[in-house]
Amino acid sequence: MAEGAVDAATVRPAPPDLLEVADESPETLFAMMEEHGWGDGLPIVFPSEERVERMLAGYPGPVDEVLAVLPPRSGAATVRTVAVNAVMAGCPPAVFPVIVAAVRALGVPQLNLQSVQATTHAVAIMVAVHGEIVESAGYNAGHGTFGPGWRANATTGRAIRLILLHVAGGYPGDGDASTQGQPAKYGFCFAENAAASPWPTYPRSLGIDAPSAVTIAGTEGPHNSHDMWSTSPTPILEKMATVMATLGSNNAPMPGAEFFCILCPEHAAQAAQAGWSRRDVQLYLYDRARLPWGLWREHFDWRYRGSPWASEVTDPATLMPIMDSPDLIKVMVAGGPGKHSCVIPSFGSMALSVTVPVETW
């Protein structure tokens, strides 16, 4: 490096906090958002001081507390700024504790938000809600949990995206280099269906013993895995394994990457009726989600296979697990009646999910 380089660390002052608009008509608000380069392209609720105060009502700490510093803009996500975005997204105050916890999770280093935001990959932030707050805040864990129709799911996912845009500065082409993006970047929130799950809740499986929790991960959208014919877990999970063992996802060249395998209640029940635990599901998927080593080498520089034993493999027909450990397979139950489960591939081994308790007030 040439001598004379100067690194002057400075903190840029906050712009004036206040906005003023002539009225709250959609036309006025669209014009305001366009003027500032804000928003996701959809209509917003104007973040009046009164609405923001209602969102913050009862918050037990200082509202200027910085929950996380969000890249690439290095934006300070204060409780108040997060509330502004929650209002804009249309959130009811009941979901605000989830959003606060989720923003704290965005700042955990293992999530690697800098890379999640800036990559050319289509990664979105997945938000999974667990525990008592699912019912108390009105989240839909049943029919169409990933889809539209429920304010809590829709606005929580959207609020996180607005925060990633406004506070974090992840604008398409300027902070977010995603080649194509994906619909989940508008908002991606669902709820674990604990009532229909035969197993302990997902946070409990991680040792988090809190009444409510939220999981954040950088992922693709859900990939369907359909089986309406089988009455035992192995063919159901066999299909799921084939969805996992593909060459085009980031998981393929990165064996340290996570998969989220979201079983519908009926598939989960069939596994449980056969005596399978969540761990059994993980182990079976680990055993079956494999591709021939030779095929891998045709497609990827084998050095990407970070496993210490990978370089010892010589037979191209050897079946390689698509992930290093069954622990990387994250199993939850969500959705309603029917025989559709899904696999959610992730961004990669350099960005791992975070589950944190949700503190309510």
Added chain:
Amino acid sequence: MVRGLRPDGATTASQHTLAPPRRVLAGARIGVLDNNKPNAGLLMTTVAETLAARAHGPSPLVLGKNAALPATDEVMAQLRQQVDLVLTGSAD
């Protein structure tokens, strides 16, 4: 008028100034920080070798990093100590 609050807030970003450009390449020690994106190393190393040959400098120092993570402190220290300029930043 209706009053509300901005959704972006303050930033804690550090501001960096660029190193002054090197006006003469003669004898320069050139480095490559390869982010391991496909062809990034090939492209940047080829450019570095071409520049080094023209400038009659030593062979380029090529070091690597994970594309999704910062370069390690060790790599950055090597670059600071051993080269005068670094080629980096090529993506997919």
